[in-house]
Amino acid sequence: MNKIRWFAHKALGSNKLLDIKNSCTTNAYGIELDVQLYNNKLVLNHDLIRDNFNKKYPLLSDALKIIKDTDKMILLDIKGIDKKENVASELKKELEKIQINKNKILISSFNESYLSEINHILPEQKLGYITCNVPCINFNFVPHFISFISLDYNIINQSIVNMIKNCNKDVFIWTIKNDKKINLKNIDYIISDIKLN
Numbered sequence: 001m002n003k004i005r006w007f008a009h010k011a012l013g014s015n016k017l018l019d020i021k022n023s024c025t026t027n028a029y030g031i032e033l034d035v036q037l038y039n040n041k042l043v044l045n046h047d048l049i050r051d052n053f054n055k056k057y058p059l060l061s062d063a064l065k066i067i068k069d070t071d072k073m074i075l076l077d078i079k080g081i082d083k084k085e086n087v088a089s090e091l092k093k094e095l096e097k098i099q100i101n102k103n104k105i106l107i108s109s110f111n112e113s114y115l116s117e118i119n120h121i122l123p124e125q126k127l128g129y130i131t132c133n134v135p136c137i138n139f140n141f142v143p144h145f146i147s148f149i150s151l152d153y154n155i156i157n158q159s160i161v162n163m164i165k166n167c168n169k170d171v172f173i174w175t176i177k178n179d180k181k182i183n184l185k186n187i188d189y190i191i192s193d194i195k196l197n
Helices: 017-023 060-067 084-098 112-121 158-166
Strands: 006-008 030-038 041-044 073-078 105-109 126-131 146-152 170-176 189-192
Touching: 017 030, 017 060, 030 060, 030 084, 041 060, 041 084, 060 073, 060 084, 073 084, 073 112, 084 112, 105 112, 105 146, 112 126, 126 170, 146 158, 158 170
Parallel strands: 006 030, 006 189, 030 073, 073 105, 105 126, 126 146, 146 170, 170 189
Antiparallel strands: 030 041
């Protein structure tokens, strides 16, 4: 891979709006944000939110407004424990309200039921499955609507990359924390805590 296409993990910070603004000035290909449904709103937060009604979280809508007119792609990591229907319908509403080009957004999750429901109501959206448990996955049986597989860098090897590529899926790796050389071929995207290139 000549030029690394990398996403700024949590906007190189902690999903705050200032982090997002700063990430838009880097050479990142895109910005990765962690999204959850909280009090019926899509908010940004990495860790699972558990009934913390006094805390204010940045809104996904505000983040999308910042990134919308930049050259950056947006990778949304959908987290949480809400009903899949609620998450998917709120996500559709947000994307339509902001009027952002669907090709600018990639959506991923560890939660297959979230991805299935998002595919049901946003069938043209590019979706990816996140995993850190490769031995349990037969990549030939990954649902057809999954465009990419996102894997923990600590468990991936060239054989796994080749299996995924043979299934015509893109390969993402996460999370790079230092600038040590990556000795894997055919990686499509990297999610990184540090600036790369």
